[in-house]
Amino acid sequence: MINIMIEKRLKAYHGQQVLRVNRQFATGSITKIYGPSGSGKTTFLKIIAGLITPEKGIIRVDAVSWFNAGAKINVPAQKRNTGFVFQQYALFPNMTVRQHLEYATTNEAWIKKLLLLGKLDTLQEHKPDYLSGGQQQRLAILRTLATKPQILLMDEPFSALDAKMKTELITELKVLLKEQGTTTLIVSHNPHELDGWADGELVFE
Amino acid sequence: MDLSPIWLTLKLAGITTLILLFVGLPFAWWLSRGRSLFKIIIEAIITMPLVLPPSVLGFYLLLAFSPRHGLGKWLQEVFDVQFVFSFQGLVLASVIYSIPFMVGPVKSALQQLPPALAEASYTLGKTEWQTFRYVLLPNIKPSLLTAAVLTFAHTLGEFGVVLMIGGSIPGVTRVASIAVYDAVEQRDYAMANNYSLILFAITFILVIAVFVFNKYQAKSPLA
Numbered sequence: 001m002i003n004i005m006i007e008k009r010l011k012a013y014h015g016q017q018v019l020r021v022n023r024q025f026a027t028g029s030i031t032k033i034y035g036p037s038g039s040g041k042t043t044f045l046k047i048i049a050g051l052i053t054p055e056k057g058i059i060r061v062d063a064v065s066w067f068n069a070g071a072k073i074n075v076p077a078q079k080r081n082t083g084f085v086f087q088q089y090a091l092f093p094n095m096t097v098r099q100h101l102e103y104a105t106t107n108e109a110w111i112k113k114l115l116l117l118g119k120l121d122t123l124q125e126h127k128p129d130y131l132s133g134g135q136q137q138r139l140a141i142l143r144t145l146a147t148k149p150q151i152l153l154m155d156e157p158f159s160a161l162d163a164k165m166k167t168e169l170i171t172e173l174k175v176l177l178k179e180q181g182t183t184t185l186i187v188s189h190n191p192h193e194l195d196g197w198a199d200g201e202l203v204f205e
Numbered sequence: 206m207d208l209s210p211i212w213l214t215l216k217l218a219g220i221t222t223l224i225l226l227f228v229g230l231p232f233a234w235w236l237s238r239g240r241s242l243f244k245i246i247i248e249a250i251i252t253m254p255l256v257l258p259p260s261v262l263g264f265y266l267l268l269a270f271s272p273r274h275g276l277g278k279w280l281q282e283v284f285d286v287q288f289v290f291s292f293q294g295l296v297l298a299s300v301i302y303s304i305p306f307m308v309g310p311v312k313s314a315l316q317q318l319p320p321a322l323a324e325a326s327y328t329l330g331k332t333e334w335q336t337f338r339y340v341l342l343p344n345i346k347p348s349l350l351t352a353a354v355l356t357f358a359h360t361l362g363e364f365g366v367v368l369m370i371g372g373s374i375p376g377v378t379r380v381a382s383i384a385v386y387d388a389v390e391q392r393d394y395a396m397a398n399n400y401s402l403i404l405f406a407i408t409f410i411l412v413i414a415v416f417v418f419n420k421y422q423a424k425s426p427l428a
Contacts, residue, residue: 051324077327084328090321094343103339104329147329 006057035204050077083149104146210384218360229307237315263369314348
C-alpha cells in the first residue's frame with residue numbers, strides 16, 4: 001500500500017497554484033492519471049520517484065517512510081526502487097539498446113525477455129538516434145522494467161505507439177506487472193486509453 | 206636550433222591539460238548543478254584569469270609562492286617544494302591560468318543536457334558519480350574535446366604568467382613564448398621566427414582538428 005499526502009507549490013503561468021494529493025494506492029494496482037496540462041501530473045510522479053521534493057506531507061510505502069516533511073525524512077531517488085518512463089523518453093544517446101538494459105540490470109535472462117517483449121531484439125546494437133519514435137518509447141519502458149521496480153511511474157508511455165503495438169504491449173505488460181506485483185501509475189492525456197486495464201483513476205484539475 | 210623551449214612548452218601544456226581534466230571536470234559538474242551565492246563567487250574567481258592581465262596574475266602568484274614568506278615559505282619548509290622559478294611553479298600557474306578554458310565549456314555542455322537524463326539514471330539506482338561517468342560525460346564528448354584542446358592551446362601561448370613566476374631558465378622554465386621574446390631582445394629575428402612559426406603551426410593544427418571533429422555539431426568550438 002502506498003500512502004501519499006503531499007502539498008507542492010507549482011509555478012503556473014497565472015501566478016501560483018498548489019498541488020495537493022491525498023490518496024492511497026493498493027499494492028499491485030494500476031491507476032490512470034489524467035487532467036489538463038500544467039495541473040501537476042508529471043510533478044506528482046516525480047515527487048513519488050524522489051526527483052522533486054514537496055513542501056509538506058508524507059509518502060509511505062508499506063511500512064517504510066519515503067518522505068516525511070515534519071520528520072525531515074527524504075529517501076533519495078536511487079533507494080526508492082521506482083521505475084520512471086519519461087514523457088520525452090530520456091534515453092541515453094551514447095548507449096545502444098542493449099547497453100541501456102545492461103546499465104539497469106546484470107540479469108542476462110531478464111534482458112533477453114525484455115528485448116522480446118518490446119520487440120527490440122533485432123535492434124540491440126542501435127543507438128536511440130537510429131530508432132523510430134515508437135521504438136524509442138518501447139526502449140524507455142523496457143529500461144524502466146529492467147530494475148523490476150516496486151512502483152512503476154509512466155508519463156504518457158504509449159503516445160508514440162501505433163494502435164496495434166499499443167494493444168500488444170499493454171497485453172504483455174498486464175501479465176508482467178501482475179506477476180511482479182508492481183504498483184503502477186500512468187499519466188495519460190486520453191482518459192479512455194487505459195479502459196479495461198486500470199483499476200482506478202486520479203483526476204487532476 | 207635549440208628545440209628545448211618547444212618540448213618544454215608541449216610538456217607544460219600536456220601536464221596542465223591532464224591535471225585540468227581531472228580537477229576541472231568534477232568542478233564543472235559541481236558548478237553545473239544549481240545556483241547559490243557561494244557557487245557564483247567561486248565561478249567568478251575561476252573566471253578571473255580570462256579578464257585579468259596575465260602579469261597581474263603572475264605577480265600575485267609570485268608573491269604567494271615566494272619562499273621568503275607566507276605560503277611559499279611554508280611549502281618550502283614542510284614539503285621542500287618551491288614554486289617560484291621552477292617547472293612545477295609553471296604547471297601550477299598554468300593550471301590556474303587555464304582553468305576557465307576547461308571548466309567553462311564543460312559546465313555549459315552539462316547544463317545543456319536534459320535534466321531527465323540524470324533523473325532517469327537516478328531512478329535506475331545509479332549514484333551521482335555513476336551517472337556522471339556513464340551518462341553525462343559520454344554525452345558531452347565534443348565539448349570535452351574542445352575544452353581540452355583550448356586548454357592545451359592556451360597554455361602553449363602563455364607568456365605573462367610564465368615570465369613572472371618562472372623567469373627564463375633554459376631547460377627549466379624557458380618555454381617557447383619566452384624564447385621568442387628573448388630572441389627578439391637579442392635581435393635574433395631568425396630564431397624568433399623559427400619558434401613563432403612552430404607555435405603558430407601547432408596551434409593552427411589543433412584548432413583545425415577541433416573544427417573538423419565538431420563539424421557535425423554545426424557549431425564553432427568557441428560558441
